[in-house]
Amino acid sequence: MSSPKIWRQRIERYRLLGQKCKGCGKVYFPKRLVCPECGGRDFGEESMPETGKIVTYTTVYVGPKFMENDTPYVVAIIEFANGVRVTTQVVDVSPEEVSAGKEVKFVFRKLKDEGKTGVIVYGYKAQLV
Amino acid sequence: MVGIVGYGSYVPRYRIKVEDIANQWGRDPEVIKRGLMVNEKTVPGTDEDTITISVEAGRNALKRAGIDPRLIGSCYVGSESHPYAVKPSGTIVAEALGITPEVHVADFEFACKAGTEAMWVAYNEVKSGELQYALAIGTDTSQGAPGDALEYTASAGGTAYIFGKEKVVAEVVETFSYTSDTPDFWRREGAFYPRHAGRFTGEPAYFKHVYNAGVGILKKAKMKPEDFAYAVFHMPNGKFPQTIGKKLGFSKEQIEPGWVVPYMGNTYSGSSPTGLSATFDVSKPGDMVFIVSFGSGAGSDAFIFKVTERIDEVRNLAPKVREMLDNNKIYLDYGKYAKFREKIILNE
Ligand SMILES: [Zn+2]
Numbered sequence: 417m418s419s420p421k422i423w424r425q426r427i428e429r430y431r432l433l434g435q436k437c438k439g440c441g442k443v444y445f446p447k448r449l450v451c452p453e454c455g456g457r458d459f460g461e462e463s464m465p466e467t468g469k470i471v472t473y474t475t476v477y478v479g480p481k482f483m484e485n486d487t488p489y490v491v492a493i494i495e496f497a498n499g500v501r502v503t504t505q506v507v508d509v510s511p512e513e514v515s516a517g518k519e520v521k522f523v524f525r526k527l528k529d530e531g532k533t534g535v536i537v538y539g540y541k542a543q544l545v
Numbered sequence: 546m547v548g549i550v551g552y553g554s555y556v557p558r559y560r561i562k563v564e565d566i567a568n569q570w571g572r573d574p575e576v577i578k579r580g581l582m583v584n585e586k587t588v589p590g591t592d593e594d595t596i597t598i599s600v601e602a603g604r605n606a607l608k609r610a611g612i613d614p615r616l617i618g619s620c621y622v623g624s625e626s627h628p629y630a631v632k633p634s635g636t637i638v639a640e641a642l643g644i645t646p647e648v649h650v651a652d653f654e655f656a657c658k659a660g661t662e663a664m665w666v667a668y669n670e671v672k673s674g675e676l677q678y679a680l681a682i683g684t685d686t687s688q689g690a691p692g693d694a695l696e697y698t699a700s701a702g703g704t705a706y707i708f709g710k711e712k713v714v715a716e717v718v719e720t721f722s723y724t725s726d727t728p729d730f731w732r733r734e735g736a737f738y739p740r741h742a743g744r745f746t747g748e749p750a751y752f753k754h755v756y757n758a759g760v761g762i763l764k765k766a767k768m769k770p771e772d773f774a775y776a777v778f779h780m781p782n783g784k785f786p787q788t789i790g791k792k793l794g795f796s797k798e799q800i801e802p803g804w805v806v807p808y809m810g811n812t813y814s815g816s817s818p819t820g821l822s823a824t825f826d827v828s829k830p831g832d833m834v835f836i837v838s839f840g841s842g843a844g845s846d847a848f849i850f851k852v853t854e855r856i857d858e859v860r861n862l863a864p865k866v867r868e869m870l871d872n873n874k875i876y877l878d879y880g881k882y883a884k885f886r887e888k889i890i891l892n893e
Contacts, residue, residue, distance in 0.1 A: 526593070
């Protein structure tokens with residue numbers, strides 16, 4: 417992901433801010449230009465709920481460079497009550513504590529550190545409730 | 546009436562026990578624990594820093610305030626562990642909390658009293674009528690050098706206060722500040738760990754400034770220690786706040802609710818603000834609350850608050866400090882702790 421894109425998407429990422437189609441009411445995160453359900457282009461901003469449930473997960477033993485000191489860590493697909501799904505790391509947990517169906521809340525964390533002198537990318541991750 | 550309309554804290558889930566640090570360096574754990582009156586301290590996760598902690602504390606303060614974040618006209622983050630040397634923590638915090646773009650933002654620095662200095666400025670912006678709401682946060686993820694006395698206590702956490710004129714939870718009754726040029730503790734630009742003047746940090750620094758700020762605000766407000774339900778002091782260890790509290794005439798019972806240091810450690814800019822938050826968690830309407838911070842360099846800010854009836858409505862809207870300190874703890878051994886805090890030199 418390029419830096420300008422990371423920057424442009426910061427507010428969605430910081431606040432888990434999605435959108436709701438004014439035509440059919442379907443909720444999206446991240447934001448889209450056209451609604452796949454009804455073809456509508458008119459959206460209102462919609463905050464995601466603070467909590468969701470783990471649908472499925474995996475444990476990462478070999479991570480990217482900026483995560484190599486944090487392995488093993490858990491990445492999960494999480495579903496909100498509104499049906500939206502996101503994929504993110506589950507933090508402050510050992511892999512054996514994680515299972516499908518467990519409730520998580522969203523927390524604000526560092527996502528990526530572009531080296532000791534680079535920019536720090538922040539956003540949401542999940543934590544077991 | 547001007548005062549706090551919302552308050553919120555955050556502490557990381559990770560902990561290290563003081564005895565594990567003492568054992569690592571061949572020191573007697575019981576002697577260290579007794580001397581410092583600290584059992585364990587919070588440790589930030591590898592993806593936590595002053596900015597992430599400030600956002601979590603700020604979100605909890607917004608939950609209690611129940612206001613539209615866009616009405617907040619200033620966002621100040623006080624810390625001595627801002628992740629960037631140049632680029633404000635506050636812009637990221639304000640953006641994440643939904644306060645941007647019409648907002649004054651600045652980072653505050655004054656060792657451990659950066660948070661209370663930010664609170665004073667935020668309070669006065671509201672009092673002057675310039676702003677409807679103002680946000681001040683005190684947060685740190687401080688480091689002590691391996692083997693240094695500070696390693697036993699330097700911890701992570703933060704607390705946010707939103708000041709306003711309506712729906713006040715705790716009215717500001719009086720403020721006072723006391724400052725002098727005292728080089729008791731410092732970290733030069735570019736240095737990783739701070740340095741301190743050892744025993745010098747007690748008498749002419751902490752005790753002198755906290756005492757004078759305490760006596761000063763009592764005189765200004767024409768009040769006595771007996772008039773207060775609770776008192777909070779900066780907590781570099783467990784002993785200092787107990788000693789200064791006694792010297793100023795406060796009882797152990799008055800200090801107890803805000804004395805969170807035995808299970809949190811010293812969160813620097815977040816220390817006395819988090820003690821105050823823990824005190825509000827148990828306060829009743831009408832209670833008078835006394836707080837004196839301390840920042841090396843050196844100075845102390847003092848506030849007197851009067852808790853309002855709204856405390857009972859907002860108390861349970863966000864996690865309480867003692868709940869966060871007691872629950873969901875993950876203990877690290879010294880090796881994991883050293884890795885977490887980047888005390889091990891790795892090949893780039
Ligand atoms: Zn649609």
